Amino acid sequence: MLENPFQDPLRFERRTPECAIVIFGANGDLARRKLLPALYRLSYDRRLAAGFAVIGVSRTPLGDDQFREKMLKAVQEFSENTNVDDEVWSAFAQGLYYVAGDIADAGLYRRLGEKLAEVEQARHTGGNVLFYLSTQPSQYAPAALGIGAAGLGKGPGWRRLIVEKPFGHSLASARELSGRIHQVFDEPDVYRIDHYLGKETVQNILAFRFGNGIFEPLWNRRYVNHVQITGAESIGVEGRGAYYQEAGALDDMIQNHLLQVMATIAMEPTATFKAPSVRDERSKLLRSIRPMTPEELRRNAVPGQYGPARIGGLDAPGFRQEPGVDPQSQTNTYAAATFFVENWRWAGIPFYLRTGKRLPKRVTEIAIQFNPAPLAIFDSDGDGLPPNLLILRIQPEEGISVKFLSKRPGAGMRLRPVSMDFNYGSSFGERSPSAYETLLLDALVGDATLYTRQDMVEASWAVVEPIQNLWRETRFDFPNYAAGTWGPAAADEMLAQRGHAWRTP
Amino acid sequence: MSQSIVSPETVLRELADLWVATGKDGPNDAGAGVLKACSMTLIAVAEAAEDTAGLGETIAALMPEHPARTILVRLSGPGEPTLSERVYAQCWMPFGQRRQICCEHIEIAVSDPSLPDLRSLLPPLAASDLPVILWCRSARLFDAPDIGGLAGIAQKVIVDSTILPDSRTALARLAAMAGGQALVGDLSWTQLTRWREIQSRIFENREYLTRLPEMTTVRVQFAGAQPPVHAWYMGAWSVDALATVGARARLSLEPDAALAGRALRVELAGKDFSMSLERQEDRLVTRVGDSSQCVSLSQPTDYMLMREELGIVRRDPVYERTLASAARLAVSFSA
Numbered sequence: 045m046l047e048n049p050f051q052d053p054l055r056f057e058r059r060t061p062e063c064a065i066v067i068f069g070a071n072g073d074l075a076r077r078k079l080l081p082a083l084y085r086l087s088y089d090r091r092l093a094a095g096f097a098v099i100g101v102s103r104t105p106l107g108d109d110q111f112r113e114k115m116l117k118a119v120q121e122f123s124e125n126t127n128v129d130d131e132v133w134s135a136f137a138q139g140l141y142y143v144a145g146d147i148a149d150a151g152l153y154r155r156l157g158e159k160l161a162e163v164e165q166a167r168h169t170g171g172n173v174l175f176y177l178s179t180q181p182s183q184y185a186p187a188a189l190g191i192g193a194a195g196l197g198k199g200p201g202w203r204r205l206i207v208e209k210p211f212g213h214s215l216a217s218a219r220e221l222s223g224r225i226h227q228v229f230d231e232p233d234v235y236r237i238d239h240y241l242g243k244e245t246v247q248n249i250l251a252f253r254f255g256n257g258i259f260e261p262l263w264n265r266r267y268v269n270h271v272q273i274t275g276a277e278s279i280g281v282e283g284r285g286a287y288y289q290e291a292g293a294l295d296d297m298i299q300n301h302l303l304q305v306m307a308t309i310a311m312e313p314t315a316t317f318k319a320p321s322v323r324d325e326r327s328k329l330l331r332s333i334r335p336m337t338p339e340e341l342r343r344n345a346v347p348g349q350y351g352p353a354r355i356g357g358l359d360a361p362g363f364r365q366e367p368g369v370d371p372q373s374q375t376n377t378y379a380a381a382t383f384f385v386e387n388w389r390w391a392g393i394p395f396y397l398r399t400g401k402r403l404p405k406r407v408t409e410i411a412i413q414f415n416p417a418p419l420a421i422f423d424s425d426g427d428g429l430p431p432n433l434l435i436l437r438i439q440p441e442e443g444i445s446v447k448f449l450s451k452r453p454g455a456g457m458r459l460r461p462v463s464m465d466f467n468y469g470s471s472f473g474e475r476s477p478s479a480y481e482t483l484l485l486d487a488l489v490g491d492a493t494l495y496t497r498q499d500m501v502e503a504s505w506a507v508v509e510p511i512q513n514l515w516r517e518t519r520f521d522f523p524n525y526a527a528g529t530w531g532p533a534a535a536d537e538m539l540a541q542r543g544h545a546w547r548t549p
Numbered sequence: 550m551s552q553s554i555v556s557p558e559t560v561l562r563e564l565a566d567l568w569v570a571t572g573k574d575g576p577n578d579a580g581a582g583v584l585k586a587c588s589m590t591l592i593a594v595a596e597a598a599e600d601t602a603g604l605g606e607t608i609a610a611l612m613p614e615h616p617a618r619t620i621l622v623r624l625s626g627p628g629e630p631t632l633s634e635r636v637y638a639q640c641w642m643p644f645g646q647r648r649q650i651c652c653e654h655i656e657i658a659v660s661d662p663s664l665p666d667l668r669s670l671l672p673p674l675a676a677s678d679l680p681v682i683l684w685c686r687s688a689r690l691f692d693a694p695d696i697g698g699l700a701g702i703a704q705k706v707i708v709d710s711t712i713l714p715d716s717r718t719a720l721a722r723l724a725a726m727a728g729g730q731a732l733v734g735d736l737s738w739t740q741l742t743r744w745r746e747i748q749s750r751i752f753e754n755r756e757y758l759t760r761l762p763e764m765t766t767v768r769v770q771f772a773g774a775q776p777p778v779h780a781w782y783m784g785a786w787s788v789d790a791l792a793t794v795g796a797r798a799r800l801s802l803e804p805d806a807a808l809a810g811r812a813l814r815v816e817l818a819g820k821d822f823s824m825s826l827e828r829q830e831d832r833l834v835t836r837v838g839d840s841s842q843c844v845s846l847s848q849p850t851d852y853m854l855m856r857e858e859l860g861i862v863r864r865d866p867v868y869e870r871t872l873a874s875a876a877r878l879a880v881s882f883s884a
Contacts, residue, residue, distance in 0.1 A: 046758055049790035050749035052867045055742050055857070062754050090746065090844050093753045094837070131832055131843045168754055 060086075060488040062095025063172035063201070064163050066156065068147065068187050069179035070100025070111070074208065076118035079178060082480035084119045085126050087136040091485060095168040097139040099159055103146055111142035124478070139167055147183045153194030160196065171201030174487055181210055185224040192228030206235045206487055209300050210291070211496070214512070215505035222498045235487045236496040240301040240408075241308075242479030242486075245442040247494070249308050249410075250322070252436070252444065259434075260313065262414070263389070269431065270394045270544055271309065272411040275302050276403040280350070280360065280527070281377070286368035293379040294347070294515070297399035299508040303330060304496065305438070306395055309410055310385055319493040323500065330503035334384045338514050343541065345511045348378030348532040350402040351523030360402065360527040374520060377401040380535040381511060394542060398535060402527035407549040408438040422449075422459050430461045433547070442476070555634045555657070555666075557673035563636045564653055571638050571651060586616030586652055589859070590675040592703065594696075595686040597625045597658065604686070608654075609639055610852045615859040618653045618676045622667065624660075624687055631660040632670075668698050680704045680862045683731075684855065688712040691722070700731050707858050709736035709851075710778040711811075717879040719778050724876035727869060734861070737778040738868055739854040740811065743846055744826060744833065745786065748815070751824055751837055763819035764796040770805035770814040778875075783815055785874035786867070791817075800878065811848075 051059070065083070067075050086092050100111050116137065120128050143159050145152030163169060175191060177184050184207055191197050191205075205225065212218025225234055240246055253259060262268070275297050281288040288296070307326040314321040336344060352362040364371050378400030385395065414432040422429065433447040444466045449459040477485075486494055524532040530546065539545055591611075595604055601623075608619055619639075625631060640651040655674060659667060675681045683703035685691050690699075691708050700706050706726065710719040727733045752758045767787040771780040784800045791798045798817070805814060816825040824837045833846040 046761070046794060048749060048752045048758060049761065049793040050745065050752055050787075052742075052745060052749070054861060054863075054865055054867065056746045056749060059750065059753050088845065090743070090750065094751055094835075094842055095754050129845050132845050135842050135844065168756055170755060 057089070057091055058485065058489055060091060060093050060096075060485060061172055062093040062168060062170045063174055063488060064097040064099055064160060064167070064169045065174045065176060065484075066099045066101060066160075067176045067178055068101045068183070069177070070142070071102040071104050071106075071114070072178055074178045075100070076115075077122045078478070078480045079176065079484070080115045080118050081123040081126070082478055082484055084123060084128075084133070084136055085478070085481055086485060088126060088129065088132050092488075095170060097141060097163045097167045097169055099141045099143060099156070099163060101143050101145065101152070101156065103144065105144045106142050108141050112137045112140045115140060147179065147187050147190060150190065150193065153190045153196060157194050157196055169201075171199050172203075173199065173201065174204045174206065176206045178208060181208075181213075185221055188225045188228050197228040202233070202490070203229070204233045204235060204487060204490070205229045206237055208237055210295065211236055211300075211501045212505065213291075213295065215502060215509050218498075218501050218505050222501070231498055232492070234498070235483075235492060236498075236501060237483055238300050238304050238494075238496050239479040239483065240438070241304055241494040241496070242483040243438055243442070244476045244482075245436060245438045246305060246308060247482075248442070248444075249305075249436060250317075254313050254317075265390055265393045267414055268390075268393055269413045269415045270396065270542070271306075272396045272413070272547060273302050273306055273309070273398070273409075274411075274546075274549055275305075275397075275399040275408045276406060276530075276549065277399075277401050278403060278406045280402050281363065281366050281369070283367065285363075285366040288377075289369055289373055289375045292347075292376040293399050293401065294376055294381075294508060294511060298379055298381060298397055299504050300496070302397045302399060303504045303507065304500075305408075305410065306383070306397065307500070309412075309436075310390055310395070312387075312389070317493070319491055322493045323495075323497045327497060327500045327503060329385065329387075330500055330507065332385050332387045332390075333503075333507045334386045335506070336510065338510070341511055341514050344382040344538060345514070346378075346380045346532060346535040346538050347376035347515050347520060348380075348400060348525050348535065349373070349375065349520070349522035350377050350400070350525055350527045353526040353528050355528040362523050362527065363401070364523070374515075374522060376515065378403075378525060378531045378535070379511075380531065380538060382538060383507065394544070396539060396544070396546070398531065398546070400525075400531050403530060404528055405549070406440060409549055410436040410438070411547050411549075412436075413544075413547075422457055429459060555632050555670060557670060560634055560636060560655055560674055564655070567636055567638055567653070571640070586612075587618050587676050587679065588615060589617045589679050589862075590620065590681045591615070591617040591684060591859070592620045592622060592671060592681065592699070593684045593686065594622045594624065594690055594699070596689070597623045599623075599686065607851045607855065611855055611859065612639060612652045614856060616652050617682075618655070618674075620655045620657060620671065620674055622671075623656065623658045624664075624690065625658055627661045629660060630662040631658060632663040632666055633658045665698065668702070671699070671702055675702070682707060682859060682862070684708075686712070696726075700726065700729060703731050705732040705734060705858075705862055707734040707736065707855070709854075711737050716776060716778045716781060717883055720781060720872070720876040720879050724872055727872055732862065732864065733872070734858040734865070734868075735778070735872070736851070736854040736858065738782050738871070739857050740849045741779055741783055741786075742857060743849075744783070744813070744815070747833055747835060747844065747846075748787075748817075748824075748826055751835060757822075757824070757837060760819060760822040761791060762795045763822065764791050764798045764817050765820070766816070766818045767791070767798045767800045768803065768814075768816040768818070769800070770803050770808060770816075772805065772808040772810060772812055774804055776802040776804075777811070779811065780813055781875040781879050782871055783813060785878050786871045787815065787817060788878075789870060789874050802882070 143156050177187055212221050307329045311325040311329040314325050349363050353360050363377050364373055380398035383395045412434040435445040437443050446464045447461050450462045452458040452460045634657045636655050638651045639654055681703045682705045684707045685696050713719040769780045769784045788798050788800050812828045814827040827834050831847050832843050835842050
């Protein structure tokens with residue numbers, strides 16, 4: 045087969061093939077806020093092939109030009125650090141098309157097929173199609189089956205499907221969803237998106253662990269005391285109370301984002317940096333998490349729900365006071381859990397995960413606390429010497445810090461903690477691509493490394509479902525933490541039973 | 550500060566003192582202070598007459614991504630033997646942070662008679678275990694054998710061949726340097742990266758790709774009377790690439806009065822297919838058959854070009870191949 049002779053991999057960005065992206069739910073929030081701005085930015089950066097098109101699919105009747113106008117507004121409103129250049133937009137907009145219809149209507153897929161054929165002629169997309177399900181989760185399976193019934197799931201080029209989370213709401217429903225999707229798309233063509241994995245620092249964890257020789261020898265139960273993974277949000281449910289009430293922090297964050305981050309931190313080194321190897325190791329790690337009995341879960345998982353408080357001179361409502369929320373709601377807006385990985389590397393080392401709404405600040409980070417020196421030969425101030433910490437910050441300021449002890453200058457031998465920081469933004473002055481830019485580009489080139497595979501989804505649900513079940517059958521005395529605080533006291537006690545304490549990010 | 554003796558120990562001691570002073574000057578509460586960053590030694594050689602502020606700004610802009618111990622050598626020309634130095638730190642406070650990040654700078658002024666002294670002065674000043682990059686901005690030094698004897702200090706030598714008046718001589722000189730130990734980078738080549746990338750992207754389309762073996766002509770049009778180095782590069786690169794798919798394309802280089810500055814127009818043509826690229830102000834217009842596309846392409850600054858070159862401290866096979874071809878073509882065209 046003829047290879048492009050003009051390639052220069054040392055200097056050029058990754059090449060993307062020509063293709064059409066079909067976005068179901070093209071008028072929705074995700075498409076307007078994230079997908080179109082990401083695609084426009086990729087076009088602005090010349091990362092997309094000339095033969096590239098987007099077909100928006102939604103119920104609202106619109107023509108191609110109206111859709112283009114609407115998307116221009118979305119790009120202008122939601123693009124970060126990107127100029128909307130008239131000429132670039134005009135070239136990009138030529139590749140935008142629209143098909144109106146209901147996902148349950150077979151006629152939609154017939155019209156979509158006709159549009160794809162038209163676009164293929166006009167834009168030379170090579171018959172490659174990436175379907176993106178940016179709809180309500182209940183429409184994932186009908187959309188996939190509709191694509192299949194119309195014969196659009198197979199074609200002259202490749203056909204891939206991106207599915208947004210949640211991937212089911214339990215182990216059984218996740219399996220059922222996959223089963224229906226697999227009637228049309230083979231598993232290697234299904235890209236389950238977890239935008240956390242597209243973040244630069246999450247990818248940097250792999251570079252940090254497997255690109256350097258000095259950390260891996262310490263990366264085990266002999267040197268690591270415990271690991272804390274925090275995904276904190278300072279905002280409340282922001283008008284999404286009705287949706288959030290059905291999900292909760294455990295399902296919304298721990299089942300996917302935080303467990304994927306934990307898998308990246310704790311997985312074994314891979315033989316190659318190819319998608320199957322990386323995903324195999326992530327999956328293996330998730331399957332190694334020890335299942336707990338209900339009694340163990342009571343000691344190792346803590347739900348929370350925020351109550352009203354005054355923050356910075358403003359009254360913040362409690363969750364039950366949010367619009368659309370049941371005043372007696374038992375939904376968890378905070379979840380903390382302790383997990384143990386049953387393998388030789390991590391046996392006995394607690395992994396503490398916590399996430400919550402209305403915590404003091406928005407921060408996502410991983411803190412690895414190392415064991416103290418075996419013998420304390422230096423004086424401490426009575427509280428013992430602070431531990432060595434390796435902190436991997438995912439947001440808002442991506443970076444890595446190492447905290448260690450150093451002699452205080454002057455007479456005597458008094459130690460104090462110091463920090464060595466690597467700040468991603470200041471070390472690499474350039475703007476980092478958004479997670480959606482990274483992940484869309486990956487899907488276009490067929491690289492599934494940062495996407496979640498079905499066995500990983502099932503392994504995560506197997507970990508989370510027992511907690512979900514226990515919490516469902518328990519009536520909690522909510523609210524149990526005030527908005528603007530670091531969560532319920534029971535979460536502190538969960539760590540205290542092992543002599544640990546949450547660090548304050 | 551005019552003197553003719555500078556010892557490496559003196560400079561290194563001044564650097565150490567600088568860090569102590571910087572630490573004292575900055576806030577010293579826990580978590581603040583300064584962070585020293587260094588990933589290479591960058592030796593920039595420029596004529597004393599060159600705009601100091603502009604060069605300083607370029608180097609400062611490079612530091613966040615390529616933090617370096619920078620040695621700026623200013624060539625003061627003929628006269629009495631002169632060699633003097635000063636050290637200073639360049640610091641920046643990342644947005645929202647309490648800690649400054651600082652890089653070390655050493656400035657050395659040297660007159661022509663003292664130039665040979667640099668060969669013994671510079672190596673001890675390089676940061677240990679990190680690559681040394683020599684950025685030669687002086688046409689005079691570029692023309693001197695082995696860049697005045699400094700090429701041997703560096704893992705990579707970066708020049709901008711447009712500073713030489715004659716492109717054929719520049720290519721011959723670069724090709725000879727590339728045969729030596731150091732890696733060679735030319736900013737005239739670097740400025741073509743985005744062009745080349747866009748040209749390459751067009752042929753990601755399989756339909757267009759299959760037309761490549763039919764190409765018979767590569768036409769490069771340029772501003773001015775003589776083809777500049779980057780026109781040779783673009784022509785040689787295109788012809789070489791086409792040869793790998795079996796196309797024996799003829800290269801023509803033609804002046805075009807409508808073009809200005811460093812602008813080029815590149816056209817690949819065959820029997821029933823043609824494509825072209827042309828810069829129009831801050832955009833690049835590509836035409837394939839009857840359809841055209843426009844993308845933003847701002848004029849590359851020294852900062853952008855150096856940023857790319859500093860990221861490549863390894864062999865660059867595409868450039869090495871193109872340089873050899875361009876030098877050969879330039880000779881055969883003149884013959």
